[in-house]
Amino acid sequence: MKAQELLKYFNEDLFILDVKAKNKDELLAELVxxxxxxxxxxKSDIVLEMLTQREKLGSTGIGKGIAIPHGRTTSAxxxxxxxxxxxxxxxxxxxxxxxxxLVFMIIAPPQDENNMYLPIxxxxxxxxxKSKNRxxxxxxxxxxxxxxxxxxx
Amino acid sequence: MIKKELELLVALxxxxxxxxxxxxxxxxxxxxxxxxxxxxxxxxxxxxxSKSLLYSxxxxxKHYKRAIVPVKEDNTCLGCFIKLPTSLSTKGRADSEVIYCxxxxxxxxxx
Numbered sequence: 562m563k564a565q566e567l568l569k570y571f572n573e574d575l576f577i578l579d580v581k582a583k584n585k586d587e588l589l590a591e592l593v594x595x596x597x598x599x600x601x602x603x604k605s606d607i608v609l610e611m612l613t614q615r616e617k618l619g620s621t622g623i624g625k626g627i628a629i630p631h632g633r634t635t636s637a638x639x640x641x642x643x644x645x646x647x648x649x650x651x652x653x654x655x656x657x658x659x660x661x662x663l664v665f666m667i668i669a670p671p672q673d674e675n676n677m678y679l680p681i682x683x684x685x686x687x688x689x690x691k692s693k694n695r696x697x698x699x700x701x702x703x704x705x706x707x708x709x710x711x712x713x714x
Numbered sequence: 715m716i717k718k719e720l721e722l723l724v725a726l727x728x729x730x731x732x733x734x735x736x737x738x739x740x741x742x743x744x745x746x747x748x749x750x751x752x753x754x755x756x757x758x759x760x761x762x763x764s765k766s767l768l769y770s771x772x773x774x775x776k777h778y779k780r781a782i783v784p785v786k787e788d789n790t791c792l793g794c795f796i797k798l799p800t801s802l803s804t805k806g807r808a809d810s811e812v813i814y815c816x817x818x819x820x821x822x823x824x825x
Contacts, residue, residue, distance in 0.1 A: 606721075607724055607728070610725055611732070614728075614732065614752060614755055615732060617751040617755070618736070618747070619745025621745075623743065632728065633731040633735070635724040635727050635728060635780075635783070636728075636825065638784050638786050638825055656745055670792065671784070671792075679738050682742055683742050686742055686743060
C-alpha cells in the first residue's frame, strides 16, 4: 500500500493538534467523542468498549511516543482514522513506559471494501517507524501540512 | 430491552472480530498477549444474551464471516447492499425487535 492511498481515510474533522487528555482513558473517550460529535458514529459506548477490550489484549502504545488504538466495530460503516497530538504527552501505559505524543485512532467496519483495515494499520506503523517522520508529525501546524506530509511519506 | 440485547450482541461480534484478527495484529508488531482476557469478556457477554438470539448469531457466523451488519442512513444493508424497505427500517430504528435482512438474512444494526 502506498502512503498516498491513506489520504482518503483522513478528514479535518478528526484532526486534533492539541488534545486535552492526560491519560489513556481520557484520550480514548476524547477521540471517540469527536467521532460522535462529527456524526461519524452514532454512539460512543460500543466503540469505547471495543477499544478498551483491545487495550486488555496489550497496549497499543507501541513506544517512541506513538499510540495506535484500533479495531473493527459493527458501529462503523467505513474505515475512519483520527489523528491527535499531545505536546505535553499522555500517560498511555505504552510498552516503553514513555509518554505518548502522536496518536492515530483507526476505526473500521465489520467488512470494508477490499479489506483495507489491516494494510492501513501496517502502513501507518511503517511510516511511524521512521524517526524523521515522527519529527515531522510533531512539528506540523495544520491539516494541509499533515496531508502534504502523508502524500510524500 | 431488545436494544440493549442487540448492543450486547454487537459488542460480542466486535470481540469476535478482535480475536480473529489477533495473529495479523501481532505480525504488525503490536502487543497481543491478553487473549484470555478477551475470552473471559466473551463469556461474560454471552451470559447476558438470550439463548435464541445467541443461536441465531452463531448460526449466521458459520455461514457468513459477520453475523451482524450495519445499516447506513440510506437504509442499505452493508452485508448484501440491498436497499431495505421503509417499513423494515422504521421497525429497525425503533429498536423494538431484532430485524433480519430480507436479502442476506443477517442481523441488522442501524447506525
